[in-house]
Amino acid sequence: MKLTKVGAVASIAVIALGACNGGGASKTVKFAIELPLQGSELAASQPIINGIKLAVKQAGNKVASYTIEIPQSAVKDDALNGVHDPQTGANNMTQLVGDDSVIAVIGPLNSSVAKAQIPISNAAGMPQCSPANTNPDLTKGAPAAQLRTKANNYVRIVTTDDVQGPAASQYIYDKLGKHSVYIIDSTDTFGKGVADAFEADFKQRGGTVVKHDGAPKTTQDYVSILTAAKALNPEAIYFGGVTADGGARILLAAAQVGLGDVPFVGPDGINDGSAATKDSFLNLAGDKAANAYSTLAGIGDYPGKAKFDADYKAEYGIDATGYAGQGFTCAQVMLDALARAAATNPADNTALRAAILTALADVSHTYKTIQGDFTLDANGDTSQKIVSIYSFDATAKDWKFLEQVDYAAK
Amino acid sequence: MIASSVTTPRTRSGLNRSARIIGFAVGAIVVYVVLLWLALQVVDGFAPERALPVAIQQTINALSIGAIYALIALGYTMVYGIIELINFAHGDVFMIGAFLAVVLTGGIFGQTGGVKDVPFLALLLLVALLFVMPLTGGLNVFIERVFYRPFRHASRLAPLITAVGVSFILQNLALLVAGSGDRAAPQIFPLDWQIPFGGAEISVLSIFIFALALVLMLLLQTFVNRTRLGRAMRATAQDQQAASLMGVDLNQTIALTFLLGGALAGAAGVVWGLRFGFVRQDLGFNAGLKAFTSAVLGGIGNISGAVLGGFIIGFIENFASSLGFSRWSEFLVFMVLTLVLIFRPTGILGQQLGDRA
Incomplete structure (x- = not known):
């Protein structure tokens, strides 16, 4: 009995402490990953996932007062019967935007999936970075405008x-x-x-x-x-x-x-x-x-490649292939935007998402990534066209x- | 053909009939060659003497894919003929057959490419057919026994939806065992065996596939028309109750129909791997859809109809591929199906279902 009481008092104290800390306290937010995880496309997606997780880990899982998690529940599979499926991708995105703790989505792999997802993520103001989408219509001209009802939320770090x-x-x-x-x-x-x-x-x-x-x-x-x-x-x-x-x-x-x-x-x-x-x-x-x-549609030989390859090999025991570096870079972009967003002290996660969008929309900001320095234009496209x-x-x-x-x- | 007539066709009229069929087939092939020859000149701007070998080469390709569709279509049509069930799992039986062939030639015999040693190749192919056909036939019998027989006297929708379920079960089993991507199938029939022909090359494999399918179809035809069990099948298709009163064992006859259909799908699976070099868990859906379409096009329940339908679909697809309209090939296939069904609702050769139709 006594022990229980002590425990109860202790937990109340912890809750009170947490509440007191308020603005400055560590808050846990999630990066979500949205890729096809079946069949031949898993071969393309796995290096991306590894790259993203490595970037977040190297950042110490923390940006300012935010602790970043990538739980398995936030890693969504848009494949159906072994092949990427736009409808499945759209359903995943609907789930992710509905989760208040998810503040950024990295993915998808396929342009057709992105086409189905952008209207949903855009309406919800969800920051999204694709490590591999290359279709021009996702960011440029009238087709891109048709996908969006609000300010742009989608960036990509590969060329088109x-x-x-x-x-x-x-x-x-x-x-x-x-x-x-x-x-x-x-x-x-x-x-x-x-x-x-x-x-x-x-x-x-x-x-x-x-x-x-x-x-x-x-x-x-x-x-x-x-x-x-x-x-x-x-x-x-x-x-x-x-x-x-x-x-x-x-x-x-x-x-x-x-x-x-x-x-x-x-x-x-x-x-x-x-x-x-x-x-x-x-x-x-x-x-x-x-x-x-x-x-x-990305850079194959870049300044940070040797270090990235060595880090990747040390972490996963295999060589970095395909879009692994692009996964890492997307995560770096989001971490960078999150750092600038956090500085504005957003009140809650919805405000945080909006602040990240504002950060991403800054066309003059230079992202210092393993792939070198680049900016993101108003459409969300990278200045690296390699x-x-x-x-x-x-x-x-x-x-x-x-x-x-x-x-x-x- | 199953239910055409219980009396066996005999000598003279039979001979005439065979001659008519061969005449029709040769005529149809010649017409296709000429059509393609002209189309190639118009669409691709080939000179006439250049277009002819290509047209002949493509015709043989068409016969080869058409033969694969026809082999699968036979299973749909025989089962429909005898118990009026559209066996949606049939395409997946074909897919399992294709995987089994890979397991045998690649896994057990360790082959990866063309086998130039003719006796060994013949032996391998024979073993593959003798291994796969009984297994897929047996699988089809098992499916009938476990999933369809309990519903034989239920409403027709019950076994139909069960068949859809069995299709998913088979596909997911393959997904579980083999994963979702393409698996390499050893192309043991040497691909560089080509007969040079006026600037084009005729693949010996295509001829082999067509010839094998033809032999199997003739065996089936003979079996159904000339044997006691075949007569039991035709009788059951015509009138189950009467057949049963005449001493036909219904369960045995229906099981036999599934056995034959499954075995033919297995043979199609074996040649599929030889031809295309890959197998995948969802193979049965698309191939099955085309084969089912073939059966309906020819007149479901009708053995000759299924063969005719399979070749027609092979020819339509090939025509589209030959001229660069492959992105329209499915549209063309289903447009032809729709048109045929508008004017001949029972298919080209007519449905044959005895008096229950």
Whole structure:
């Protein structure tokens, strides 16, 4: 009995103390993560999650008086039956904006999911940073305006497909010296978007597009489609899409119809880990990836890379792949914005979200990240317009960084 | 065909009928080649002598994917013919078959690529078929016994919705065991076996797939039309009660129908992996949908109809792919289905369900 009383008194004291501390006290807030966590896309998402968690950990889980948590319940999966699903992503976002303790969302991976999420996160004033979305319509022009009813809440730290597609085009045309290309896209927001941007640039360079096909992810018979492509004798193949909605299945069909020795180039959607990574592009492609290239709409060689790679390896025991660094950078951006927001002493979490949006909207603020220094413009796009080119390394059975192209100057 | 006539077709008229069918098939293929030949000249601007080999190559591709659809469609149509159930789990039985083939050739035999040694390749293919077909057939019998038989006298919706459930069970089992992404299937049939043909190449694998499907279909046709058990199947399809009064064992006959359908889906699964080099847990949904569409297009319950429907859908898809309209291929398939059903509600060759239709 006595003990119970003591315990009760003690807990009342603790509560009272907590209440007294008020404004200056440590408050626990959450960063949420929203990515597809199934199938081939888990291979792309896991490095991002690791990168985010590493950044928050290195910040000591604290910014000003705020303690930051990323509980498992705040890590949402937008995949349905193994492939990213916009509706699932929208449902996740509705849940996250309804949770008062979530003050920022990092994700999603796929542009089609972002398209479904932005109207929800925007209306709720939820700060959102995507480590991988590359579709231009998410931030630019009338299509972007249609997604928003309030001030912008969405930023991204990779460049866009209107840069990623042309970078691949420039590489194929100038570096590989191939002047006729066959294009096949997966018909979704991302796949068709990047393929269209590629096509426009390739034609502008004077290249020939022998055909631009679209094959939705439900396609059964890629062999017939590639047979038709082979008849047109392209010198290179460009695929717009991700591993889960075509990817290596198209490469296998290409090899089967005699297009195996033609360069096969794809966007970041197929740059999802080594052949040892379950469900990755290289995993299914095997040796047939010999002539495969991929781009990342992000920076491949950056000032903080050596340290990040070493830290990542020390933390997780594996090499950092794909968009791991971008995950880290997104978290850095949010931590930076949170620090500036906290300085305004927001009254509650709703005010804190609003203060973070104000911080993100500051176009003159320079973010000092592992990827170097950059600013975010009024649309939420980064000033870094760098695309990296990767090729298949047959010995490591992994993507190997070749070079990066800076489009900011062009 | 199941319920066409209980009397077995005999010699002379049978021969005439076979000749008519072969004539029709050859004619249809020639028409398709010519159509594609012309379309390729118009759409892609090919010279006539360049368009012909491509058209022939694509026709053989169409026959190969059409054969896969037809093999799966047979299972839908036979089951519908005999118990009027749309077995939604059938596509997933095909998917399980494709996985089993990978387990055998890749897992047990450790193959990863083309096997050039012809006797060994033949042995591998034979073992794969003899391993997968009984297992998928058995799985289909098991599904009927456990999930459908208890509902045989219930309202028709009960087994229908159960079938949807079984489909999810199978797909999720595959998801559990194999995960959700693409799994590499060993393409043991050498892909570089191509017959050069006027600037194009004809894949020997495509011919093999078509020939295998043809042999299996002929065996099925013979079985249904010429054997005692086949006659029991036709009788049951026509009138369950009367058949049972005449001494036909209904449970056995229905189980046999599921066994045959499952085995054919298993064979389709084996060739799927050879052809496309990957298997995935949701394979059964899309392939199943196409096969089911084939069965309806041809006239559900009608064996010849399922085969015809499978090839028609293979040809439509191929036509779209050949000309760069692959993003419209599903639209075209279902548009043709809709048009056919508007003018012939029972499918091209007509539904055949005996007097319960």
